[in-house]
Amino acid sequence: MISQLLAIWQADAAFPSGGFAFSNGLEGLAAAGDRLSSDELEAVVEAALRRRWATADRVALARAFEAANDLDAVAEIDREVEATMLAEPFRLGSRRNGAGLLAAHARIGTPGARDWQARVRAGRALGHLATTQAVVWSGAGLDRSGAVLASGYMAVSGFMTAAVRLGVIGAIAAQSTVRKLLPVVAELAATPLPGRIESFSFRLDIAATRHARGDLRLFAN
Amino acid sequence: MLEFAPGADVRRQTASAARIGVGGPVGSGKTALIERLIPVLRGRGVDLAVVTNDLVTKEDAERLRRSGLIEPERVSAVEAGACPHTVIREDPTLNMAAGDDLEARFPGLELVVFESGGDNLASTFSLDLVDWWMFVIDVAGGDDIPRKRGPGVLKCDLLVVNKTDLAPHVGVDLEAMLGEAIAVRGDRPVIATNARSGEGVEAVADMIGRAVLFSE
Numbered sequence: 001m002i003s004q005l006l007a008i009w010q011a012d013a014a015f016p017s018g019g020f021a022f023s024n025g026l027e028g029l030a031a032a033g034d035r036l037s038s039d040e041l042e043a044v045v046e047a048a049l050r051r052r053w054a055t056a057d058r059v060a061l062a063r064a065f066e067a068a069n070d071l072d073a074v075a076e077i078d079r080e081v082e083a084t085m086l087a088e089p090f091r092l093g094s095r096r097n098g099a100g101l102l103a104a105h106a107r108i109g110t111p112g113a114r115d116w117q118a119r120v121r122a123g124r125a126l127g128h129l130a131t132t133q134a135v136v137w138s139g140a141g142l143d144r145s146g147a148v149l150a151s152g153y154m155a156v157s158g159f160m161t162a163a164v165r166l167g168v169i170g171a172i173a174a175q176s177t178v179r180k181l182l183p184v185v186a187e188l189a190a191t192p193l194p195g196r197i198e199s200f201s202f203r204l205d206i207a208a209t210r211h212a213r214g215d216l217r218l219f220a221n
Numbered sequence: 222m223l224e225f226a227p228g229a230d231v232r233r234q235t236a237s238a239a240r241i242g243v244g245g246p247v248g249s250g251k252t253a254l255i256e257r258l259i260p261v262l263r264g265r266g267v268d269l270a271v272v273t274n275d276l277v278t279k280e281d282a283e284r285l286r287r288s289g290l291i292e293p294e295r296v297s298a299v300e301a302g303a304c305p306h307t308v309i310r311e312d313p314t315l316n317m318a319a320g321d322d323l324e325a326r327f328p329g330l331e332l333v334v335f336e337s338g339g340d341n342l343a344s345t346f347s348l349d350l351v352d353w354w355m356f357v358i359d360v361a362g363g364d365d366i367p368r369k370r371g372p373g374v375l376k377c378d379l380l381v382v383n384k385t386d387l388a389p390h391v392g393v394d395l396e397a398m399l400g401e402a403i404a405v406r407g408d409r410p411v412i413a414t415n416a417r418s419g420e421g422v423e424a425v426a427d428m429i430g431r432a433v434l435f436s437e
Contacts, residue, residue: 014311016311016312016313016314016349017312017314018312018314018315018318019312020302020304020307020308020312021299021300021301021302021308021315022302023302096315096318099314099315099318099321099322100312100314100315100317100318101314102318103314103317103318103321104314107317107349121321121325162302165302165303165304166303217300218276218300218301218302218303219300219302219303220300220302220315
């Protein structure tokens with residue numbers, strides 16, 4: 001039971017990680033055209049789950065989780081994450097979000113966090129979110145399946161809480177969308193890992209890139 | 222058995238520069254006060270940097286960078302994700318990371334000032350992030366702010382009542398407002414300032430020095 005509780009602990013938005021400051025392209029998308037309906041929002045998040053989380057974040061997390069005791073190997077996966085993120089706001093956002101998560105885990109003494117943080121600070125690793133999650137969640141005692149589910153849940157909840165703050169959807173209606181997307185996370189989490197990391201969610205990539213040049217913005221990406 | 226090693230003071234495990242917070246409502250004069258404090262503190266030999274939490278722009282960060290008061294690279298901006306209180310209280314990790322980054326880039330840094338985005342009277346700083354924090358209100362915001370007893374007013378280490386020069390123009394009895402502020406805060410300090418003229422700024426700098434820089 002403890003591994004499930006640990007996964008809930010890390011997926012809980014109450015755990016400080018900086019994730020609340022990233023809309024992952026949603027703010028740019030919301031500002032780009034007509035108001036998104038709840039169906040459109042659901043489609044956007046599902047596409048991000050299928051084309052980015054399942055094929056990139058999940059893969060990097062799972063592979064780095066298996067290698068968590070070998071930080072050289074984790075750093076290699078970290079560089080692969082960097083190379084496969086087309087949009088700069090996503091690359092920078094992932095690194096900053098990773099640094100936020102790392103700041104919390106380093107301070108509470110999670111095994112492995114300080115070593116990984118030292119590498120990132122020394123410029124010997126980039127510290128992307130997925131690889132950082134792998135290191136600290138392994139150190140915190142999660143199992144791999146719990147880590148993957150926590151990551152998938154956070155991907156959904158991150159989009160939806162951003163959508164609520166952007167006024168795209170109401171807080172209660174958002175939970176209806178979360179409920180619809182949970183089976184998608186479960187389905188994707190159970191699929192075999194592809195051989196390489198791939199990320200392509202073109203609407204969000206373009207929206208985030210445009211958003212980065214904007215003067216008015218609430219979120220970091 | 223998992224081995225964790227949390228210390229009694231988790232913030233101090235990595236940070237070495239003192240960290241202070243400046244919070245308060247929109248338009249109360251937080252940035253103006255920091256602009257006044259920078260030359261005073263630097264004049265006293267304090268090596269400092271600033272992290273701003275603008276709500277929707279980087280205006281405060283850009284204002285400080287262009288001020289000529291401090292090297293632009295010593296000013297970092299952290300987005301607040303529409304939640305200015307979250308980034309200083311419930312989830313201060315991005316600010317912590319920004320402070321860590323400044324400390325890494327500027328060895329010898331003694332003070333990092335975190336400026337909150339404008340917020341309401343319930344805004345407070347996490348002590349995971351800062352060692353000491355001040356809350357800035359202004360007379361034009363209403364002389365009833367102290368007696369509303371917002372957590373920001375009550376819990377801060379220093380309450381600053383700014384824009385004292387405006388009191389006669391907005392129908393505020395400054396002495397009465399300060400008296401109420403002192404009354405609701407018990408023995409915790411209150412300082413009146415006019416960031417435009419610089420009045421009271423030395424006293425704020427003195428308090429920062431005593432509280433976190435251990436100066437007399």
